[in-house]
Amino acid sequence: MVAPGGGGGGGGGGPARWPSEEELDIVRKKVVEISGRDEREVRVAACPYRICPLGAHIDHQGGIVTAMTINYGVILGFVPSNDSEVLLRSGQFEGVIRFRVDDLQKPIDNPENINWESYARGAVYALQNSGYDLRKGIIGYISGVKGLDSSGLSSSAAVGIAYLLALENVNDLVVSSVDNIQLDKSIENKYLGLENGILDPSAILLSRYGYLTFMDCKTASPSYVYFSELSKSQQPQGHLPFKILLAFSGLQHNLPKKRGYNTRVFECKEAARALLHASGCEEASNILRNVDSVVYEAQKCVLEENLSRRAEHYFSEMKRVAKGRDAWARGNLQELGQLISASGRSSILNYECVEIYNETLCSEMRKLSLEMISQGTLNHISVEPTLHDQIIMAQLHDEGVKIIKQKLSLGEEKYKCFRQDHKGVLWFESRIVVPKNHELRKQILDEAHLSKFSIHPGGNKMYQDLRQNFWWTRMKREIAKYVSECDTCQRVKASHLKVAGTLQPLPIPSWKWEDISMDFIVGLPSTAQKHDSIWVIVDRLTKMAYFFLVHTTYTAKKYAEIYLDRIVCLYGVPKTIISDRGT
Structure with missing residues (x-):
């Protein structure tokens, strides 16, 4: 996070690099103006702001929180002073800070006295209290994003860490990220009197690009989870399949x-x-x-x-x-x-x-032509990608879709029913291709079957509705299976079959081979003679059985011939034959 004048640090590399060269040039020129030093001597500490998707307000209780840094933050340009003096100016606040690092810093008693100078003094206080020897101060210029200070993005933690890194750098102190987390906590807890946890400094110092950081605030141990671990290997380098919308309410809190x-x-x-x-x-x-x-x-x-x-x-x-x-x-x-x-x-x-x-x-x-009333129900708005957008996003990472596109580009006749539009989206005739994604397909089926506008259609109706807009392999089979597993349909919908009667026991036969039963065992590997099934005939009285090798393509006439040659010639014609519907 600390870099010499030629380049910048920051929270991980991505398509939108932060800080930009333009931002760094502005800060470096300001430091040169304040200090009178050569621009090549200017060093930079860049500390990003952070968001906390889940785990808000539980870090001080040792909870597990989530965090991710964004490509906005605080930039501190500085050079070592010739003595222990600290001289600072800000891009957002008026005035100049002057004090010495060998002055003993004492915690602030009255919160009303806290201002932008407090974080620089707090960094010195935290290092002094932890036994670090500070002999050199800094001459610097600090700048954040206009309007985003005190906006809930932990700008104060970014400022505190930036000062810590700068002071450690000019005094040749080697301090680990874990120790800097505790030092920043000391600034907040002991110097400023704010009883917060370690979420903010942990996010700033430990986040990784493309990962959501999970911080156990009791053990101070981080873990990292990539967005969609299943498709991690398929993500293009430096690109993520999502963007973060940062909406500022206009409220600022110190x-x-x-x-x-x-x-x-x-x-x-x-x-x-x-x-x-x-x-x-x-x-x-x-x-x-x-x-x-x-x-x-x-x-x-x-x-x-x-x-x-x-x-x-x-x-x-x-x-x-x-x-x-x-x-x-x-x-x-x-x-x-x-x-x-x-x-x-x-x-x-x-x-x-x-x-x-x-x-x-x-x-x-x-x-915005909106009004807030003092009493009423607080609702929320969730912004989510449309189903169409989700399908397009899923296509980007589906191997089956990639293969079809390759075959299509080669002009293979088998794939002439497919086409790509100008955005690279794959279609089957006029229907969008839905990738092999269980969650996505289930969402489509749920929408077509469970929504208030669909009223649990049957398998055929549901298939006819969906096939107008969507296509995937074995679509009709999946729809039939989905409908058959719908608990509401099974409980409520009336059967159109004739009501079955009660089960009746079969009478015990009076003589052998007068009453027989038969069935087939199918789906077996073919023999050298091309037989792939077994025809089983059982006498219901003696339980004596015959097994004949047959083929599934045999006609009724062929079975009759086998029965006459093998059974009737020995036992005569039976009175009854029992089989299931398949037979």
Whole structure:
């Protein structure tokens, strides 16, 4: 993340590199202007902002959270000062910071005194408290993305880490990412007085391009899951089959200045203390991660309302993280989106992290001709790819589709019914080709059979409807199987067959070979004489049986000849012959 003047660092390589050369040039020129040094001496610390799809507000309780960095963030250009002085300017804030790294930094008592200077002093405080020897300061210029500070993307953590990296660099300190996570936590917890966890610095320092980071905040151990592990090897280098939409509400929060955040953290710990006490595990530290989910379900009745809601958010969010990991690995964005929506609702209703009625938000909404009312039901909007878009995306990674396209490009006669449009989408005549993707096909079948507009059609009707727009191999067979397994259809729909009678036992025969039964054993490997089936004839009285090698293509006349030659000549003509419908 720290690079010399010739290039930039940042959170992983992708198609949209960050920071860009243009952004780096601006920062380097500012540092040259402030310090009077040569541009080649300028060093850069680039720290990206982060998003947290799942696991919101549970890191301080030792929970498992998800995180991913984005291609926006904080850039700190700097050069070593000639002594212990720190001199800083900002692209977003007025004024100049001046202090010395050998001055003893003390925690801030009043949150109202926190400003952009506090994070630089906090970095010095964290390093001093951890025993690091600081002799040199920095001269630098720090810049973030205009409008995104205090917007929920952990810009404060990015700023804190940038200062840590710069100070470590000029003082020749070798500090691991794990230790820097704890140093940034010290800035927030001890210097600024904010009781947050390690989600933010972990995301900034440990994220990998293309992966969703899962951070166990109790053990401080990360794990990484690629988007759709099943198709990982098929992804083009540097390209991902999704994009992240970043929507800014217009609300900005400076958490260290808001007492409500620490209050909710305290309530989470109080909930943990009450649950541990009720279960007889008082020796464990008071975080909800130390409470077993079974204990929570059994003892949650002891919690007062506020504590109950905090605990409910924690335990429900842990379940969503586990489900989200599986959905992400399968590439199921729809399921992941539903989990993220549920997480947002829980944050509002159980963790109370958003003021529902806010003048700033109302002002932003009025610009869009929308209105927020002070009382009512809070709903949410989920933006998901259409079914058509999902099919196109799935085609990109399906081997069968790739083979058909290759054959089509070679002009093979067998594939003349297929065609590609100008976007490379594969069609069978006028129907889009649905790849061999179980989740996608099931979604299509569910839409055609279970939606409010379809009313459980039968197999033939459903096939005729779907074949107008979709095509895949053995489509009719899959539809028939799907309909036959529909529980509602089996329970409700009336049978059009004649009502079957009750089972009746067969009478015991009075003499041998007067009453016989017969059946076939089919699907066997062919013999040298081309026989592939066995005809079984059994006397119902003695259970004596004959087995004749036959072929499935034999006619009724051929079977009659065999029966006359082998059975009638020995035992005469039977009175009854019993067989099943197949025979």
